[in-house]
Amino acid sequence: MDFFSEKFPDDADGQVLKNLYEDGVDFKQPQNVDFFVAVPDKESGEAILKLLREDGFNSELEQDEKSEEWTCYCFVRMLLNHQDIIDIQKRLDELSEPFGGYSDGWGVMVD
Template sequence: MGQFPDDETGDALNQFQENGFDLSKPMEVDFFVAVPSKSSGEYVAVKAEEAGFSVSVEQDVETGEWTCYCTKKILPEYSEIVKLEKQLDKMAGLYGGYADGFGSFGNS
């Protein structure tokens, strides 16, 4: 059991620590936003960019599903990640999408 709440966000942050990420330093965190189409993804991307995220919209070759990747350099604190996920979920909901987790390659 780690230092974070027992939920998906806490589990991911515990995994970050297990992977050797320094959670006391900023890192680029990639938030995944599932969207129903390329055009929906592009609308979400515009809103996310306005909120300070770097964005890309991509289609999975195997499943055909669309994802808007929203990246931001942040201090990976539990409350900050939850706040950003809620913000992205609200944006995506306007276009039939939803926040679908996050990940990182760690500190650069």
């Protein structure tokens, strides 16, 4: 198995990691990763936000002005590791699904 297929599996998350690597992001240093949780409405979002915070996530709830869609943002400082990203998204799904929410991707700000 070569470096790329081991570090960057052939899925959407692996592709994002590969792009970040190619953009020069230092994988040896922790990065600020934003995880997104789509929520159906403000009331559900507030319930999900409470659960996320109780679970240790630094989170906030926002509504997009144009689309009017609600999103919980979770901020995690972490090393960029495929399995850890998958595990966090699974946890976000577990916490948000009872309220109609779901993990809706992640991103890293690149200088």
